[in-house]
Amino acid sequence: MGNAKSGVVSREILDDLKVSTKFSEAEITEWYENFQKQCPSGRITLSDFEEIYGRFFPDSDAKTYAQHVFRSFDTNDDGTLDFKEYIVALHMTSSGKMALKLEWAFSLFDVDKNGYITKAEVCEICQAIFKLIPKEKQAELPSDENTPEKRADKLWGYFGKKDTERVAEGEFIKGVLENEDAMRLIQYEPKK
Numbered sequence: 001m002g003n004a005k006s007g008v009v010s011r012e013i014l015d016d017l018k019v020s021t022k023f024s025e026a027e028i029t030e031w032y033e034n035f036q037k038q039c040p041s042g043r044i045t046l047s048d049f050e051e052i053y054g055r056f057f058p059d060s061d062a063k064t065y066a067q068h069v070f071r072s073f074d075t076n077d078d079g080t081l082d083f084k085e086y087i088v089a090l091h092m093t094s095s096g097k098m099a100l101k102l103e104w105a106f107s108l109f110d111v112d113k114n115g116y117i118t119k120a121e122v123c124e125i126c127q128a129i130f131k132l133i134p135k136e137k138q139a140e141l142p143s144d145e146n147t148p149e150k151r152a153d154k155l156w157g158y159f160g161k162k163d164t165e166r167v168a169e170g171e172f173i174k175g176v177l178e179n180e181d182a183m184r185l186i187q188y189e190p191k192k
């Protein structure tokens with residue numbers, strides 16, 4: 001507010017985003033204006049984010065999942081999302097390109113950001129995804145998917161690794177692309 005720079009995206013960010021996302025300058029500028037309106041501080045906090053997810057999942061507990069998604073978007077680990085992180089997030093999650101979506105999914109599962117996914121990390125994200133599923137829908141799940149632990153075991157099985165081994169990004173993407181059930185288990189999309 002009152003900041004002369006607040007209405008415009010800086011040239012540096014614009015050029016950077018054009019390269020990293022392939023969005024047009026006009027698109028980025030428009031999103032920037034919206035972003036400024038919704039978020040005058042220029043930063044999205046974790047609690048903003050939890051609130052947004054809460055609205056998308058009114059019948060379940062989206063808080064843990066929102067925290068993981070937030071962490072995957074907060075690439076500089078400063079505890080907020082700035083415009084650049086927000087646009088990159090939008091780009092990865094809304095892209096028609098499956099490879100890009102799966103790159104993002106990998107970063108969601110790589111809780112400690114060390115470039116590998118462990119079974120414990122798969123369990124952690126499966127817990128968060130499970131909480132997104134409303135109670136009455138949980139009751140309808142097949143018997144090998146009706147707990148977070150079973151879902152984690154099933155998903156882990158598609159990567160062909162021992163419980164003590166770890167999965168690299170390429171292995172993760174391959175495992176998910178080759179198995180429809182793995183693709184389904186790494187996310188939860190409420191059916192209308």
Ligand SMILES: [Ca+2]
Pocket residue numbers: 074075076077078079080081082085
């Ligand atoms: Ca950040």
Ligand SMILES: [Ca+2]
Pocket residue numbers: 109110111112113114115116117118121
């Ligand atoms: Ca990791």
